[in-house]
Amino acid sequence: MALVFSFDKMLSMEESLVASREDKQWQHHKANKQMRLVRKQIKRNRSPKPARRRDWVPDSLDDPDAVSELSLPASERVMPRGERERRQSVMQEALARLEGKETADAASHQEGPSTQRGTVIEVSTSLCRVQSRDQVLVCHLRGSLSAEDTGFTNIVAVGDRVLISQDGHDSGVVEQVLPRKSVLVRPDVFHSHLQQVIVANADQLLVVASWRDPAFWPELVDRYLITAERNNLTPILCVNKVDLAEDMADCQAAVQPYLQLGYQVLLTSAVEGHGIERVRGVLAGKTTVLAGMSGVGKSSLLAVVQPGLRLRIGEISERRHEGRHTTSQVNLIALQIGGFVVDTPGIREFGLGGLQRAELVRFYPDIQAAAARCRFANCSHTHEPGCAVRAAVSEGTISDVRHHSYQAIYSSLPS
Numbered sequence: 329m330a331l332v333f334s335f336d337k338m339l340s341m342e343e344s345l346v347a348s349r350e351d352k353q354w355q356h357h358k359a360n361k362q363m364r365l366v367r368k369q370i371k372r373n374r375s376p377k378p379a380r381r382r383d384w385v386p387d388s389l390d391d392p393d394a395v396s397e398l399s400l401p402a403s404e405r406v407m408p409r410g411e412r413e414r415r416q417s418v419m420q421e422a423l424a425r426l427e428g429k430e431t432a433d434a435a436s437h438q439e440g441p442s443t444q445r446g447t448v449i450e451v452s453t454s455l456c457r458v459q460s461r462d463q464v465l466v467c468h469l470r471g472s473l474s475a476e477d478t479g480f481t482n483i484v485a486v487g488d489r490v491l492i493s494q495d496g497h498d499s500g501v502v503e504q505v506l507p508r509k510s511v512l513v514r515p516d517v518f519h520s521h522l523q524q525v526i527v528a529n530a531d532q533l534l535v536v537a538s539w540r541d542p543a544f545w546p547e548l549v550d551r552y553l554i555t556a557e558r559n560n561l562t563p564i565l566c567v568n569k570v571d572l573a574e575d576m577a578d579c580q581a582a583v584q585p586y587l588q589l590g591y592q593v594l595l596t597s598a599v600e601g602h603g604i605e606r607v608r609g610v611l612a613g614k615t616t617v618l619a620g621m622s623g624v625g626k627s628s629l630l631a632v633v634q635p636g637l638r639l640r641i642g643e644i645s646e647r648r649h650e651g652r653h654t655t656s657q658v659n660l661i662a663l664q665i666g667g668f669v670v671d672t673p674g675i676r677e678f679g680l681g682g683l684q685r686a687e688l689v690r691f692y693p694d695i696q697a698a699a700a701r702c703r704f705a706n707c708s709h710t711h712e713p714g715c716a717v718r719a720a721v722s723e724g725t726i727s728d729v730r731h732h733s734y735q736a737i738y739s740s741l742p743s
């Protein structure tokens with residue numbers, strides 16, 4: 329398991345920053361961040377914890393409890409069976425309504441004579457970097473935005489669309505955070521009842537695997553595809569290093585089950601330039617989170633997509649990762665073709681935590697379709713007699729590779 333989610337090299341932000349006046353200010357704020365978090369935690373520990381809500385209905389999507397309860401793994405919030413799903417669908421409806429509202433809101437969030445739109449690419453406690461019109465500005469947050477009780481630790485997250493007013497050559501103030509389309513969250517390390525937004529407004533998860541070195545590993549691919557779906561990110565599968573395949577037909581056969589399920593699949597070689605145009609095509613204009621084992625070629629692919637682009641992600645030891653958990657730096661890299669790549673040390677936090685065995689089949693539509701014909705309603709499709717799924721696998725209508733990873737993931741989940 330350690331190998332599975334042991335991501336990726338992450339050079340410290342300090343190394344990558346250019347030493348300018350703003351950067352010194354930036355680093356000063358970062359140094360104070362830890363201390364502020366500890367102080368806040370002490371304060372919070374003294375204040376009474378909010379009571380659990382029983383008759384849950386989201387009053388509005390600004391309701392932090394609504395978002396945070398759903399985002400937490402089920403194991404961390406005890407809910408009656410089915411309640412979580414009910415809330416999820418209520419929430420999805422509300423999100424759909426919000427999307428409609430957002431279009432209407434866009435008109436009222438237009439740039440004014442004194443404000444301009446931007447995207448937050450890096451965040452510290454009270455400062456952030458905002459990409460706006462080909463420029464990166466170091467911005468303070470307007471005092472009124474710093475209200476603590478939003479349910480999220482961070483008022484502004486990487487990926488947030490904001491309105492800023494420029495007050496210097498390369499500095500400004502964040503006046504307003506525009507409504508978020510989506511959030512990737514994890515429980516806050518210090519404040520257990522709060523959520524930390526890792527990235528806002530991400531669109532898709534590019535799952536990168538390699539054909540060889542390391543060998544294509546369908547179970548891991550499936551885990552990421554599930555992670556994408558659980559986080560409402562569009563999954564895209566990229567199998568890199570196809571130049572190492574003896575026969576390209578082998579790669580095509582391996583990804584066939586995914587194509588049949590409607591996933592977008594890219595076969596690439598960063599070394600030979602194969603499939604790079606398609607990678608550019610899927611990245612353009614979108615905010616993409618990258619996932620994949622270390623060594624599969626994520627950095628190499630991006631360096632070919634955009635020469636000079638260097639990811640900070642990569643191999644780091646588990647220990648170092650843990651140590652950096654609280655200050656784990658995520659930033660967005662703006663692409664020349666439009667869009668952003670999320671440079672994060674890992675998406676382990678958004679893994680399969682809280683997923684129950686019985687829920688797994690939901691993420692295997694191929695298996696779910698056959699499951700209706702199993703003899704037992706609660707068939708796990710691993711060993712039971714009269715299992716229509718296993719019958720379909722032996723007939724070849726369900727991929728045995730998919731069924732194999734289903735079983736492996738099933739047995740790793742809590743019952």
Ligand code: GDP
Nearest residue numbers: 568569597598599621622623624625626627628
């Ligand atoms: P990352 O950890 O996922 O970012 O992987 P890297 O981009 O650092 O690549 C790991 C190794 O695989 C490097 O030695 C790359 O040169 C090599 N590599 C990356 N892409 C390809 C490819 O398409 N074909 C081959 N043969 N090697 C590749």
Ligand code: ZN
Nearest residue numbers: 702707709715
């Ligand atoms: Zn079955």
